[in-house]
Amino acid sequence: MNKGFIKNLCTLCALVISFNSYSFDDELTVYSSRKAHLIEPLLDAFTKDTGIKTKLLTGKGNALIERIKLEGESTHADIFMTVDAGNLWYAGSQDILQPMKSETVNSNIPNHLRDPGNLWTGLSVRARTIVYSTDRVNADELSTYEDLASKKWKGRLCLRTSKKIYNKSLVASLIHHLGEEGAGKVVEGWVNNLATSPHSKDSKVMEAIMAGQCDVGIVNTYYYVNQMKKTPNAQLKLFWPNQKTTGVHVNVSGAGIVKHSKHIKESQQLIDYLTGIKAQQIYMSLNGEYPANPKVKSVSLDRDLGTFNQDKMNLSQTGVLQSEAVKLMQRKKYK
Numbered sequence: 001m002n003k004g005f006i007k008n009l010c011t012l013c014a015l016v017i018s019f020n021s022y023s024f025d026d027e028l029t030v031y032s033s034r035k036a037h038l039i040e041p042l043l044d045a046f047t048k049d050t051g052i053k054t055k056l057l058t059g060k061g062n063a064l065i066e067r068i069k070l071e072g073e074s075t076h077a078d079i080f081m082t083v084d085a086g087n088l089w090y091a092g093s094q095d096i097l098q099p100m101k102s103e104t105v106n107s108n109i110p111n112h113l114r115d116p117g118n119l120w121t122g123l124s125v126r127a128r129t130i131v132y133s134t135d136r137v138n139a140d141e142l143s144t145y146e147d148l149a150s151k152k153w154k155g156r157l158c159l160r161t162s163k164k165i166y167n168k169s170l171v172a173s174l175i176h177h178l179g180e181e182g183a184g185k186v187v188e189g190w191v192n193n194l195a196t197s198p199h200s201k202d203s204k205v206m207e208a209i210m211a212g213q214c215d216v217g218i219v220n221t222y223y224y225v226n227q228m229k230k231t232p233n234a235q236l237k238l239f240w241p242n243q244k245t246t247g248v249h250v251n252v253s254g255a256g257i258v259k260h261s262k263h264i265k266e267s268q269q270l271i272d273y274l275t276g277i278k279a280q281q282i283y284m285s286l287n288g289e290y291p292a293n294p295k296v297k298s299v300s301l302d303r304d305l306g307t308f309n310q311d312k313m314n315l316s317q318t319g320v321l322q323s324e325a326v327k328l329m330q331r332k333k334y335k
Contacts, residue, residue, distance in 0.1 A: 032081040033061035078261040083253045089319020092119035097256035108275035108293045122252030124283040125290040130239040132216045142239045149189020157193040158214035162329040169318035171325040187332045225288035240308035247311040
């Protein structure tokens with residue numbers, strides 16, 4: 001029997017057991033693949049400000065989606081939350097979400113950070129950008145994601161594994177902008193320039209740079225923020241690529257209302273709240289993520305990391321093109 005199937009089945013069974021230990025009653029129930037400590041402060045603030053009680057259940061994203069599908073009309077879930085637009089798009093494709101009708105969301109969140117069919121919205125933004133050694137690289141040597149495929153970076157590049165959704169979405173964006181052939185040349189160049197085998201985590205990429213194993217890499221901004229808290233004297237710095245072309249690749253954490261929610265009005269109220277100023281500031285303080293609402297200024301992050309122009313590709317494309325991205329990386333032997 002397929003090991004992946006057995007693993008998913010065991011995860012689902014564990015979720016069933018843990019879920020059955022809860023009493024749901026009239027509370028607003030959030031199923032989330034995000035860690036509890038990143039979501040509970042937001043829900044606590046919502047309850048304090050509105051009086052609406054919430055219950056948070058966490059688990060692996062795909063297992064939660066399967067749970068909601070199996071529960072059908074009997075589901076306790078009101079809201080599904082996860083990271084990466086590719087995962088949000090997948091949830092929408094599985095017919096577990098319903099369209100939102102909210103002028104608040106439409107006003108607070110830019111079009112490119114929302115599903116065109118209103119099935120989900122981004123709630124916080126993370127940029128996937130270039131990190132480099134200030135000892136061995138001058139900033140004027142850097143320019144674009146595409147340039148990291150050039151020969152000058154031979155044996156100097158570190159990357160996270162292609163299996164991570166963040167890199168699937170980045171490559172999907174390359175396909176969107178460059179076409180499959182152009183994106184393929186970039187990925188092939190990256191693979192040829194690798195100094196080490198792909199790493200399991202963004203933090204491992206930065207550790208490899210600090211250890212002198214490579215000079216440049218690609219990471220999510222909040223990993224860098226957290227790394228610099230641990231090692232404030234590390235000779236690392238971020239570079240914002242593609243500022244004269246497509247802009248920095250961004251992604252989101254986000255949420256949608258479950259198709260068979262029993263509390264649609266309250267669910268929309270929570271999502272509206274999470275796009276507002278107070279909740280957006282909480283997102284920034286918890287994990288170094290950028291606000292999805294452009295009315296909220298990321299003063300401390302801008303001061304520490306600098307400002308940048310975002311890629312305005314609608315993030316639903318990270319899901320639409322995800323399968324092509326995976327196949328392309330497999331063909332180019334990006335592991």
